[in-house]
Amino acid sequence: MGEFVRLEVADGVGTIRLDRPKMNAISIAVQEELRAAAAEATEREDVRAVVVYGGERVFAAGNDVKEMADMSYQDMVARSGPLQSAVTAIARIPKPVVAAVTGYALGGGCELALAADVRIAGERAVLGQPETLLGIIPGAGGTQRLARLVGPSKAKDLIFTGRFVKADEALAMGLVDRVVPDADVYTEAVAWAAQFSGAAALALRAAKECIDRGLETDIETGLEIERMQFAALFATEDRGAGMRSFVESGPGKATFTGR
Numbered sequence: 001m002g003e004f005v006r007l008e009v010a011d012g013v014g015t016i017r018l019d020r021p022k023m024n025a026i027s028i029a030v031q032e033e034l035r036a037a038a039a040e041a042t043e044r045e046d047v048r049a050v051v052v053y054g055g056e057r058v059f060a061a062g063n064d065v066k067e068m069a070d071m072s073y074q075d076m077v078a079r080s081g082p083l084q085s086a087v088t089a090i091a092r093i094p095k096p097v098v099a100a101v102t103g104y105a106l107g108g109g110c111e112l113a114l115a116a117d118v119r120i121a122g123e124r125a126v127l128g129q130p131e132t133l134l135g136i137i138p139g140a141g142g143t144q145r146l147a148r149l150v151g152p153s154k155a156k157d158l159i160f161t162g163r164f165v166k167a168d169e170a171l172a173m174g175l176v177d178r179v180v181p182d183a184d185v186y187t188e189a190v191a192w193a194a195q196f197s198g199a200a201a202l203a204l205r206a207a208k209e210c211i212d213r214g215l216e217t218d219i220e221t222g223l224e225i226e227r228m229q230f231a232a233l234f235a236t237e238d239r240g241a242g243m244r245s246f247v248e249s250g251p252g253k254a255t256f257t258g259r
Helices: 028-043 073-091 108-114 142-150 152-161 167-173 182-194 201-215 219-235 237-249
Strands: 005-010 013-018 049-053 097-101 104-106 118-122 126-128 164-166 178-180
Touching: 005 028, 013 028, 013 182, 028 073, 049 182, 073 108, 097 108, 097 182, 104 108, 108 126, 108 142, 118 167, 118 182, 126 167, 142 152, 164 167, 167 178, 178 182, 201 219, 201 237, 219 237
Parallel strands: 013 049, 049 097, 097 118, 104 126, 118 178
Antiparallel strands: 005 013, 126 164
């Protein structure tokens, strides 16, 4: 358990909880603790899905600008890789991941939310990539994941202007997937994650990898990734259990072991 980031596990759901008052600014220490929490969530068999959560007040207001303000070009050449890979570690968790977004998710905080598979936001949530207002650009995946999620023109509008968007606009453009009352954000995110606590874990892992890797390449390569993963699942115990259950009892009644 880190000083600012911890993994809490209950009933198959792991919560990666940011806790760096007041605004969960993502410092170098937070970046490294996010990477460690992602690795632990990946390795633990009792974690079937993950919630990324910053608490009731704020998701994460951005990377720690005070920490970066005095960095030189040489400093950031060395630091930019670890900065980016900390968020990518969340994106590469081979399990369903949902961001529970309350309050501000700006800059690095927005990039962290973008690394999740699904985003559930509170009614008063505010998201944005305001880096150009500081004379820089998003550096932890914002230019890439945002454009893939909402399309290049909407991504350019948000990144060029640096403007903030409220929850309703974020929902309309596809930046978040659901908007709920602020008090319900974490509960709704856990409920979404909990539906996978007894799911076929290897099938979910394969599906996530096919979608994510496929988006990074051409369709022919993506189809080949899908074909290989599809065939590989026929070596799993869950495939046998799922198909037997379907034949005998119909869909949705199988018991899976994650093997």
